[in-house]
Amino acid sequence: MELTKQQFTEDLRKSLTQNFAKTTKNANDQEIYMSLARVIKGYYSKIWLEDNEYKDKTAAKxxxxxxxxxxxxxMLKSNLLNLGLLQTVRDALADIGSDLDKISENEQxxxxxxxxxxxxxxxxxxxxxxxxxxxxxxxxxxxxxxxxxxxxxxxxxxxxxxxxxxxxxxxxxxxxxxxxxxxxxxxxxxxxxxxxxxxxxxxxxxxxxxxxxxxxxxxxxxxxxxxxxxxxxxxxxxxxxxxxxxxxxxxxxxxxxxxxxxxxxxxxxxxxxxxxxxxxxxxxxxxxxxxxxxxxxxxxxxxxxxxxxxxxxxxxxxxxxxxxxxxxxxxxxxxxxxxxxxxxxxxxxxxxxxxxxxxxxxxxxxxxxxxxxxxxxxxxxxxxxxxxxxxxxxxxxxxxxxxxxxxxxxxxxxxxxxxxxxxxxxxxxxxxxxxxxxxxxxxxxxxxxxGIAERRWIQIANEELSGLIDETIGKSWRKDLNDLTVLKAFQDNDEILNKFEAVKFHDKERLAKLILEKNGITVNPNAIFDVQVKRLHAYKRQLLNLLHIMKLYFDIKDGNAENMVPRVFIFGAKAAPSYQYAKAIIKAINEVANMINSDTDVEDKLKVVFLENYNVSLAEQIIPSANVGEQISLASTEASGTSNMKFMLNGALTIGTLDGANIEIKDAVGDENIFIFGMNKDDVLEYYTNGRYQSTEIYNSNPILKRILNAFVDGSIPNIENEGREIFDSMTVYNDEYFVLRDFDSYVETQKRLEDYYRDRHAWNKSCLLNIANAARFSSDRTxxxxxxxxxxxxxx
Ligand code: GL7
Missing domain, CATH: 3.40.50.2000 (Glycogen Phosphorylase B;)
Known part of the structure; x- marks a missing residue:
């Protein structure tokens, strides 16, 4: 809609007076948020009324x-964006000494x-x-x-x-x-x-x-x-x-x-x-x-x-x-x-x-x-x-x-x-x-x-990346995500690729700041940011990720990680309050994180961060800064997944199994631009029918895994006596329901391949660009x- 900054500021002033008996000078952020929301609601309500009348008149299905x-x-930024008012309101607020991002945080x-x-x-x-x-x-x-x-x-x-x-x-x-x-x-x-x-x-x-x-x-x-x-x-x-x-x-x-x-x-x-x-x-x-x-x-x-x-x-x-x-x-x-x-x-x-x-x-x-x-x-x-x-x-x-x-x-x-x-x-x-x-x-x-709503997951969540895309190919992609394919023309243009890399770096700096504020952990924005954010569930296999982290940790302790590319592993996950096992894994992630983050031998090669209270707003802050998205559910168990699509759209590469929409992402980006590992659904179904899986065979024959799993019960990881035992038993006595051990070697190798690939900045940046360029089919507009x-x-x- 058409609106000048002056008109908006006038409306906001009125709203502050009418609702709170305040001015822009003495109102607090919560009052500004509430008044602003009411102004915006006033704007769209006219369109709402008109569309309702139209719907009734035509009685269309x-x-x-x-x-x-x-x-x-x-809802605030989403409504502003969709009304075409995001920039006007941002500027108008800045003029009265206010900041839209800060105001927005007052919305629950x-x-x-x-x-x-x-x-x-x-x-x-x-x-x-x-x-x-x-x-x-x-x-x-x-x-x-x-x-x-x-x-x-x-x-x-x-x-x-x-x-x-x-x-x-x-x-x-x-x-x-x-x-x-x-x-x-x-x-x-x-x-x-x-x-x-x-x-x-x-x-x-x-x-x-x-x-x-x-x-x-x-x-x-x-x-x-x-x-x-x-x-x-x-x-x-x-x-x-x-x-x-x-x-x-x-x-x-x-x-x-x-x-x-x-x-x-x-x-x-x-x-x-x-x-x-x-x-x-x-x-x-x-x-x-x-x-x-x-x-x-x-x-x-x-x-x-x-x-x-x-x-x-x-x-x-x-x-x-x-x-x-x-x-x-x-x-x-x-x-x-x-x-x-x-x-x-x-x-x-x-x-x-x-x-x-x-x-x-x-x-x-x-x-x-x-x-x-x-x-x-x-x-x-x-x-x-x-x-x-x-x-x-x-x-x-x-x-x-x-x-x-x-x-x-x-x-x-x-x-x-x-x-x-x-x-x-x-x-x-x-x-x-x-x-x-x-x-x-x-x-x-x-x-x-x-699919995912691209407006929230890139236009709002990643304004800087959106701006760079505008600069590179024009703005039409904001209306029709298919236009992102134009980016393919720049896949070997190092000047453009470097710009995309620079935006990613800024996003990582922003997240690093948030991590420091929230968890008191200093992370290096030059490290690979490797992210797994989703509900905590055994089938999603956050544990597989954790076992790999332990492997890297032991490599460092053993002096076998001289040339390792530094990594920051970031988790966000809620467990259902009654889901004991999922809560045990949260505890284990946090204790492994404490152990690693406080070990001076590790320097900044490896950091582990669990960000509490993962929700939509936090996702908007985390996902733009990821280099790697973890989609490592057991093949056949994750119906689709949707964070995989959000990572892709924000130029992160997926490490994942042939499960859910990962398969279609692989088809969209090509094998070179995604890291696939582990069993496929037929392998899994085969195990289910023949019942021949024996996790203890793997435990006994794989010394690396044995050492890692033992660390859960022998005191190497501090403060997880009960949880460590529960996890250890699930992997051995209870025969590892989601085949974590079976996929471990393949996962580790693929992580190694990913790390080597990351060193080749041109190749990596090209893959990132191609992920963005091919993301349109995962727009929920298409769905x-x-x-x-x-x-x-x-x-x-
Ligand atoms: C889920 C699936 O687990 C998930 O893979 C899918 O992306 C999502 C939306 O279709 O639906 N099914 C389900 O019961 N929950 C999901 O998130 C809770």
Whole structure:
């Protein structure tokens, strides 16, 4: 939008006076942030209103992306960038003696997600708006986001994330759009003639769902979509009959906390309640809005697409059926057709422990009517498909069995599309994990490789690199990332390559400063910055990284590292609070770090840094400065990964396994520009089928590994008596579930190759440039366009 510095400064002054009775001279940074946010909201709200009117007028089809997690991070710079105001506001603030970066730090990260899955949802929100696609989010407004992590004596300690204390300036509470969501009680069916029934209910618990809308502003266009987050409240009128304390507490806890486990299914009643809560509220609002436009219900799939992001919102399927049948008297057959046409589903993992399976008992007592509908869906599925495909396939794919409701099965049967998130992952779904479904519904399966919102991950996170790209190839890449390919023309131009190297060096200096401030560790910006940032999980194998660090440490101690290129290993990772083993690894990383960083023999050859409280904002500071991104999960376990794409876009080289999107990154950049090691998925599947892996054989026959692992239990690494034992046993007694030892040698060799390559500055810089130049296919703009065309059938404005 068009705006002069003067006009903006005037608006900010007014806002400071109106909201805080302050001037630009005596306001503090928090007050400036809040006033600024309100000014910005004022700017985009006009566009928001206009786009809503446009959407209503055209009644064009819209997508609703249901996700139990979102992870937008900070909104301020993102909104400024997308409105085209970043520079104007930066300059205007500088004129009044303020600094945009510092002001921005007063915004609490909106961290209502765990990791990759939630962040993907937010990248999609940015990309949908920025590509002009009508696509909205639907989720929960958790009072407490993902816990804040402190590291105390090397241990992870969790503190509550009270992100709403100062208020959230971006949200709009819409009380008039509140709906009721009902739980529990008894349901019985009354026959109303012609073989039709109507349900009756008693003793239900009613909770009011109040939506809070946040504008998702498109990049320099006219689109503003909506992220709708629901809060649980006492229903109106409940003050008349004084509600019981238990009930009041129930209402309060429902939308209070995000479950902090990113890869384990919890099975807890409250979680099931959360799932139904935002699903029911979201669908009610969609149907109400749709009917208010005066459109006929049987045509709803022409106007509405509902996406189920992982199985947490799978209750969309029976809830939509309930609304159509019970509230709008539609026949089962018609309702089912509409439901399958409206719904689509993404699977994000093949890890068995993350697959949601609710106990029938729990489902029946919490959601009696929904349970009935699920059973009916299941019975009809069996009746229809046993004659077509035989009893055994149907048995394997049934929704209700062994006393459990299988949510992935429900999602596939009740939708028209099931996709994985990278080629290898989608293939594994078809060939192995969901093979029986694939035989029954081959046309439903497809792949949509994940992507990242380039605006946040380079334009905002790395302004200096963005500026250099502008200078080199012009600015069009900011609108269309495909234009980055123009950079290829400069791959042998040393003058340009040196400029890119210089930007990387500045980024490293900035991170070095942060590391000194936060951890008190001095790191050398000339060292290789080697980064692994992601949730802590055994399958992601942070331990493999740590074992390699120990190897380098012993090399130094033994005097075998004369010519080593100095390295700084940087970690950021939260462990689920109940995940003992992951926490043991955090402790081990921190104690190894203390040991190495304080050993004077090491000098600055080797440093190990664990940055606490990894989140979106910290990622924006870390990723630009990486030379190397670690993507070392066991092949077949990481569905896609998305930090791999962020590193690539910022000119870091990947060291990784043939897993997730690493494979497509390798295809995009070529073998010379990535470091691949270890087993592939077939090797892994082979071990699973023949059961022949014996980690102790490797332990006993590999003296280097033996020495490293022994250091975990013989006191060489101080202060990890229990954790060291747990890790040692996992590698030996418990047979190393994720084949860390099996991939160790290959990893070490590849790390050595990487180090040698780093010495060749021309070759290295060329590879970095080619990573950036080939990053466009990992833009989430590309991903959402594919969803829009191939699954949702929605069009850009
Ligand atoms: C995940 C995958 O583990 C991750 O590889 C993928 O990039 C992400 C987004 O598709 O989804 N699946 C999952 O359950 N979590 C993920 O991050 C928590």
């Amino acid at each position: 819209q997508t609703y992306y249901f996700s139990i997690e979102f992870m937008p991070g900070r 990260d909106m961290a209502i997600g765990n990791g990759g899955l939630g962040r993907l949802a937010s990248c999609f929100m940015d990309s949908l708006a920025s590509t002009g696609l009508p696509g909205n989010g639907n989720g929960i407004r958790y009072k407490y986001g993902l816990f804040k992590q402190r590291i105390i004596d090397g241990y992870q300690v969790e503190l509550p994330d009270v992100w709403l204390t100062n208020g959230n300036p971006w949200e709009v509470r819409r009380s008039d759009k509140a709906v009721e969501v009902k739980f529990g009680g008894n349901v019985w069916m009354e026959e109303i003639g012609h073989g039709r029934y109507t349900p009756h209910f008693e003793n239900q618990e009613t909770i009011l769902a109040v939506p809070y809308d946040t504008a998702m502003v498109g990049y320099e266009n006219k689109t503003v979509n909506n992220l709708c987050l629901w809060r649980a409240e006492l229903p109106e009128g409940s003050e008349v009959i004084h509600p019981s304390l238990d009930y009041m507490q129930d209402v309060d806890t429902l939308s209070a906390v995000l479950y902090p486990d990113d890869s384990n299914y919890s099975g807890r009643l409250l979680r099931l309640k959360q799932e139904y809560f935002f699903v029911s509220a979201g669908l009610q609002r969609i149907v109400n809005h749709y009917l208010n436009l005066g459109l006929p219900l049987p045509r709803i799939p022409e106007h509405v697409a509902v996406h189920i992001n992982d199985t947490h919102p799978a209750l969309c399927i029976p809830e939509f059926m309930r609304i159509l049948i019970d509230e709008h008297e539609m026949s089962w057959e018609s309702a089912w057709q509409l439901t399958v046409k409206t719904m689509s589903y993404t699977n994000h993992t093949i890890m068995a422990e993350a697959m949601e399976k609710w106990s029938e008992e729990m489902m029946k007592s919490l959601l009696p009517r929904i349970y009935q509908i699920i059973v009916e869906i299941d019975n009809r599925f069996a009746k229809e498909y046993i004659p077509k495909v035989g009893p055994s396939l149907v048995h394997n794919t049934r929704i209700v069995k062994d006393g459990k409701v299988h949510m992935a099965n429900l999602s596939i049967i009740g939708s028209h599309s099931t996709n994985g998130v990278a080629k290898i992952h989608s293939d594994l779904l078809k060939d192995v994990v969901l093979h029986d479904f694939y035989i029954i519904f081959p046309e439903r399966f497809n792949n949509k490789t994940n 959402v366009r594919e969803y829009a065309e191939q699954i949702w059938q929605i069009n850009p404005r």
